[in-house]
Amino acid sequence: VTTNVSGAAAIPATRRATSTDVAREAGVSRATVSFVLNETPHQKISAETRNRVREAASRLQYAPSAAARTLRKGRSDIVLCLLPHAPLGAQFGGFLGELSARLALDGFTLLAHPRPNDDERTTQLWQRVSPAAVIAFDDFTPEEEAINRALGIDVTAVVMSAEAGSTSGAGFSNRQIGRLQARHLWSTGHRHLGYAFPDEGRYAVYAGPRLNGVEKFCVEKGLTPPVRHTMALTVASAVDALRQWAAAVPPVTAICAYNDNFALALLAGIRHLGLTGPSCPAVVGVDDIPAAAFAQPPLTTVAVDSAADARHVAESVLRRLEGRRPRRRAMKPTIALVRRESA
Amino acid sequence: VTTNVSGAAAIPATRRATSTDVAREAGVSRATVSFVLNETPHQKISAETRNRVREAASRLQYAPSAAARTLRKGRSDIVLCLLPHAPLGAQFGGFLGELSARLALDGFTLLAHPRPNDDERTTQLWQRVSPAAVIAFDDFTPEEEAINRALGIDVTAVVMSAEAGSTSGAGFSNRQIGRLQARHLWSTGHRHLGYAFPDEGRYAVYAGPRLNGVEKFCVEKGLTPPVRHTMALTVASAVDALRQWAAAVPPVTAICAYNDNFALALLAGIRHLGLTGPSCPAVVGVDDIPAAAFAQPPLTTVAVDSAADARHVAESVLRRLEGRRPRRRAMKPTIALVRRESA
DNA sequence: CTGTTAGCGCGTTCAC
DNA sequence: GTGAACGCGCTAACAG
Numbered sequence: 001v002t003t004n005v006s007g008a009a010a011i012p013a014t015r016r017a018t019s020t021d022v023a024r025e026a027g028v029s030r031a032t033v034s035f036v037l038n039e040t041p042h043q044k045i046s047a048e049t050r051n052r053v054r055e056a057a058s059r060l061q062y063a064p065s066a067a068a069r070t071l072r073k074g075r076s077d078i079v080l081c082l083l084p085h086a087p088l089g090a091q092f093g094g095f096l097g098e099l100s101a102r103l104a105l106d107g108f109t110l111l112a113h114p115r116p117n118d119d120e121r122t123t124q125l126w127q128r129v130s131p132a133a134v135i136a137f138d139d140f141t142p143e144e145e146a147i148n149r150a151l152g153i154d155v156t157a158v159v160m161s162a163e164a165g166s167t168s169g170a171g172f173s174n175r176q177i178g179r180l181q182a183r184h185l186w187s188t189g190h191r192h193l194g195y196a197f198p199d200e201g202r203y204a205v206y207a208g209p210r211l212n213g214v215e216k217f218c219v220e221k222g223l224t225p226p227v228r229h230t231m232a233l234t235v236a237s238a239v240d241a242l243r244q245w246a247a248a249v250p251p252v253t254a255i256c257a258y259n260d261n262f263a264l265a266l267l268a269g270i271r272h273l274g275l276t277g278p279s280c281p282a283v284v285g286v287d288d289i290p291a292a293a294f295a296q297p298p299l300t301t302v303a304v305d306s307a308a309d310a311r312h313v314a315e316s317v318l319r320r321l322e323g324r325r326p327r328r329r330a331m332k333p334t335i336a337l338v339r340r341e342s343a
Numbered sequence: 344v345t346t347n348v349s350g351a352a353a354i355p356a357t358r359r360a361t362s363t364d365v366a367r368e369a370g371v372s373r374a375t376v377s378f379v380l381n382e383t384p385h386q387k388i389s390a391e392t393r394n395r396v397r398e399a400a401s402r403l404q405y406a407p408s409a410a411a412r413t414l415r416k417g418r419s420d421i422v423l424c425l426l427p428h429a430p431l432g433a434q435f436g437g438f439l440g441e442l443s444a445r446l447a448l449d450g451f452t453l454l455a456h457p458r459p460n461d462d463e464r465t466t467q468l469w470q471r472v473s474p475a476a477v478i479a480f481d482d483f484t485p486e487e488e489a490i491n492r493a494l495g496i497d498v499t500a501v502v503m504s505a506e507a508g509s510t511s512g513a514g515f516s517n518r519q520i521g522r523l524q525a526r527h528l529w530s531t532g533h534r535h536l537g538y539a540f541p542d543e544g545r546y547a548v549y550a551g552p553r554l555n556g557v558e559k560f561c562v563e564k565g566l567t568p569p570v571r572h573t574m575a576l577t578v579a580s581a582v583d584a585l586r587q588w589a590a591a592v593p594p595v596t597a598i599c600a601y602n603d604n605f606a607l608a609l610l611a612g613i614r615h616l617g618l619t620g621p622s623c624p625a626v627v628g629v630d631d632i633p634a635a636a637f638a639q640p641p642l643t644t645v646a647v648d649s650a651a652d653a654r655h656v657a658e659s660v661l662r663r664l665e666g667r668r669p670r671r672r673a674m675k676p677t678i679a680l681v682r683r684e685s686a
Numbered sequence: 687c688t689g690t691t692a693g694c695g696c697g698t699t700c701a702c
Numbered sequence: 703g704t705g706a707a708c709g710c711g712c713t714a715a716c717a718g
Contacts, residue, residue, distance in 0.1 A: 019697060029704050034698055045703070066471035067419070068696035070410035071709050077471065085440055093426070093435065093457070100457040109471060111454040114436070114443040125452060127359065127406035128420075147404070233633050261633040268637035290576050290604040291634035294611035362711060372690050377712060387687055411710035414695050 017060035025056035033057070037064070070130060079103050079317065080131035081112040084138050084202065091287070091306035098310035099135075106318050108132060133317050138205055173309075174206055177335055178213025180302050181256040181284045184337050186221055190254035190282060193218065193226040194245040196266060198258045199237075207258045210286070214256050227252050233261055238269030245281065253281055254343060260285035260292045260301055267295055267342060282343035298340035305334035360403035368399035376400070380407070413473055422446050422660065423474035424455040427481050427545065434630065434649035441653035442478075449661050451475060476660050481548055516652070517549055520678055521556025523645050524599040524627045527680050529564055533597035533625060536561065536569040537588040539609060541601045542580075550601045553629070557599050570595050576604055581612030588624065596624055597686060603628035603635045603644055610638055610685060625686035641683035648677035 023030045028049060035043045036053040056062075070076040081099065100110035113125060126134055127147065136144075185193055195211050198204070214226045227248050229241040245252035257263035263285030270280055285292060288303035312334075319325070366373045371392060378386045379396040399405075413419040424442065443453035456468060469477060469490070528536055538554050541547070557569045570591050572584040588595035600606035606628030613623055628635060631646035655677075662668070 018695090030697075031699075031704060031706095035703090038698085040699085043703090049703080065414065065473070065696055067410045067413035067473060068709090069698080071408065071414055071696080071711095072698050074709075076410070083436070083439070096426070096455075097457040097459070101459040104459050109456070109468060111456055111472070112439075113452070113454055114440040116440070116444045116447050124406045127404075128409035128452070129454075130408065130410060235637065261637075264634050264637040268639075271639065289634070291607050291632070291638075294578065294604075294607040294638075295634075296611075296614060296639040361709090373711075374691080374713075375689060378689085381712085383713085387689090389688070392688080408710055411695090412712075414697095414710080415712050417695080 016065075017062040019062070019064065021060055022053065022056045022062050025060060026052045028053060074130070075132055076130050077108050078129055078131045079108050079110050079133045079135060080126055080129060081110055082134065082136040082138075083112055083114045084205075085115050091304065095306040095310045098307045099314050102311055102314035103318070106322070108318075108321070132321055135313065135317065173304075173335065174209035175213035175216070177286055177302050177304070178210040178215075178256065179217045180213075180335055180337055181210075181286070182214040182217035182226070184284060184300070184339075185254040185256070185282060185343060186217070186223065188254075188282065188343065192224050192248075192250050192252050192254075194241075194248075194252035194255040194281070195226040195228045196238075196241060196255055196257040196262045197228050197230045198262060199230050199232045203258065210256075210258065224250065226256065231262065231265070233265055235265060235268045235272055238262075238265040239272055242266065242269045242273060242275070242281070246279070255281050255283050257283060257285050260287045260289045260299060263299055263301065263342070264291060264295055267297070267299065271296065284343045288338050292338070293340065295342070297342050300340045300343040301338050303336050303338045305336070308334040359408075360400075360405040362405070362407065364403055365396065365399045365405050368403060369395045371396060417473070418475050419473050420451050421472050421474045422451045422453050422476045422478060423469055423472060424453060425477065425479040425481075426455055426457045427548075434647065438649040438653045441650040442657050445654055445657035446661070449665070451661075451664070475664055478656060478660065516647075516678065517552035518556035518559070520629055520645050520647070521553040521558075521599065522560045523556075523678055523680055524553075524629070525557040525560035525569070527627060527643070527682075528597040528599070528625060528686060529560070529566065531597075531625065531686065535567050535591075535593050535595050535597075537584075537591075537595035537598040537624070538569040538571045539581075539584060539598055539600040539605045540571050540573045541605060542573050542575045546601065553599075553601065567593065569599065574605065574608070576608055578608060578611045578615055581605075581608040582615055585609065585612045585616060585618070585624070589622070598624050598626050600626060600628050603630045603632045603642060606642055606644065606685070607634060607638055610640070610642065614639065627686045631681050635681070636683065638685070640685050643683045643686040644681050646679050646681050648679070651677040 019030045019033045023033045026033065026049075032045060032049065033053055034040070036045060036050050037057060066076065081096065096110070096112055103110050111129075111131075182193060193214065195214055197211060198207050211226070211228060217223075218225055227245060229244055231237040231241045245255065255263075255266060257266055263283050266281075266283050270283075275281070283299065285299050285301035286304070288301045292299040292301050362373045362376045366376045369376065369392075375388060375392065376396055377383070378388060379393050380400060409419060409421075424439065439453070439455055446453050454472070454474075525536060536557060538557055540554060541550050554569070554571060560566075561568055570588060572587055574580040574584045588598065598606075598609060600609055606626050609624075609626050613626075618624070626642065628642050628644035629647070631644045635642040635644050
């Protein structure tokens with residue numbers, strides 16, 4: 001990484017053109033400029049005048065000031081996306097890109113803000129930018145919800161909500177992920193599952209619902225409950241957990257990992273212990289990162305279609321933003337099992 | 344991933360507090376409110392009044408409108424970070440977080456925008472937010488630079504510039520990464536290197552300087568030039584490339600991979616071909632992703648301290664923003680070799 | 687000393 | 703097609 005910071009050149013920045021400039025250039029009033037450029041309906045302005053205005057605008061490279069417009073309309077075109085402080089997965093860039101692209105189609109601008117640890121200033125952020133909508137990865141805190149209401153930001157979306165119970169939010173997809181992991185292991189004959197839970201607290205929001213999905217599946221099929229072990233992202237920690245699963249009664253024969261990284265750690269632990277044949281537990285990950293396919297053995301995992309998720313989120317938000325009825329149905333899970341050799 | 348889009352509740356949104364509200368509540372004028380909350384120097388306002396104002400502000404949850412402030416001052420507190428459309432690495436979340444945290448310390452707000460593919464609208468973006476500074480990952484296009492000037496945005500930074508030659512920009516760190524890979528292989532006795540170049544064009548910006556670093560090192564040490572092969576992120580592609588490197592005269596004995604993912608693919612290819620002993624090439628990656636430590640064999644790689652890089656970028660930008668002299672020295676590379684078993 | 691009045695910045699929109 | 707007011711915070715000039 002390298003920086004190239006450049007500052008003001010000798011050229012004094014030309015003052016940017018305002019609507020007054022355009023009005024003068026076209027020989028009309030500022031009101032007319034506004035009507036023409038916004039194509040305000042129910043305004044009768046001659047085609048000739050309209051052309052003059054448009055030409056003047058492009059000649060001057062006029063672009064309306066977002067600040068002034070926002071001030072007047074009380075709301076900006078910005079959709080704010082709050083990022084969790086935790087390092088996000090690989091598909092996350094694609095998710096944001098897709099979200100941005102879809103929102104841009106309807107004239108909205110996606111701006112992402114990495115939440116600093118101290119949330120002090122963060123809560124003030126959307127008071128300052130008056131976004132049209134706020135999209136959060138984690139759930140909003142009660143204070144944040146209060147602020148949303150207080151500011152009249154009435155469109156909010158939570159990606160991966162932790163709340164269990166509600167139909168639309170509810171960590172629905174994360175539970176589905178857990179279910180799918182368990183279902184696959186069950187369908188390949190395993191009856192005693194383990195769950196590799198991440199030791200970093202900030203992942204708990206996602207890990208909880210995933211584990212929950214596994215647990216519910218086990219109940220439904222009458223399996224023993226999954227044996228949960230918390231582990232760090234190290235081979236030593238994986239070895240530790242593997243020993244405990246092996247020592248459980250009845251012994252755990254297959255493990256759902258929180259994600260591919262933890263699954264890969266388990267695979268490394270298995271090699272370290274030299275487990276083979278029936279004593280070698282099956283492992284399923286989540287994410288289908290590139291490394292999953294290159295692991296030894298290649299990792300079976302649950303792939304998430306983050307682009308589809310992004311489109312779904314964008315649609316939901318746009319629906320509300322444009323005053324259309326929100327969709328009733330919850331989104332279809334966009335997950336799929338990628339079967340390789342580890343399970 | 345799951346969404347929970349909520350709309351306006353039955354509660355009519357309370358109008359947000361403005362400085363007028365605070366002034367009324369505190370029994371002072373709006374000017375006083377402004378002076379107190381901004382701690383404007385050379386203003387003598389009694390401690391008692393100040394307290395009244397501050398209390399009123401917090402009671403009303405007052406936060407100044409960014410739009411109004413920006414309109415007046417002609418510049419916002421926002422530092423815009425333009426993200427490439429390509430999926431970014433894992434440390435990227437941490438990079439943004441660190442950047443955000445550091446800028447927040449000085450009152451600036453980092454907002455990241457994932458650039459859509461069609462750059463049409465991108466140009467309108469910073470007209471919308473009138474950022475105080477723009478940080479880009481890729482280089483600016485000439486048009487974008489023109490816009491920067493036209494809008495009077497005089498502080499810009501490029502992370503990982505592709506331009507070779509300049510001291511401060513110049514893909515300096517990316518070249519250092521390539522150098523470090525090559526140096527390590529050289530120091531372990533290898534004399535004929537290969538380079539695994541990514542097939543996706545959007546990575547070329549970073550891959551070019553890295554390869555360049557390897558090439559320059561080879562020239563300096565009198566080695567044969569690195570043999571470059573473009574590969575996809577698949578085992579088949581890796582196998583293909585490995586065969587060609589083995590068939591080269593003289594045969595390539597060690598490979599610098601664009602990043603860890605490509606390195607892991609090569610490791611998988613090596614296992615697939617059953618290469619061992621002297622016929623097994625050494626492999627060095629870049630990034631030190633978690634999977635690197637769990638690979639078979641564990642992957643030797645170049646770790647990048649993205650947090651340090653973020654701090655550096657933040658410092659550079661803040662220096663300019665606050666009118667201090669830009670630093671002369673280019674940043675120190677924040678990279679380190681992580682020695683494992685693959686090389 | 688302590689605090690106020692008034693006008694600005696720029697696009698939007700109602701009333702004429 | 704236009705005049706004028708408005709949204710909100712900043713700040714120079716000024717008054718008690």
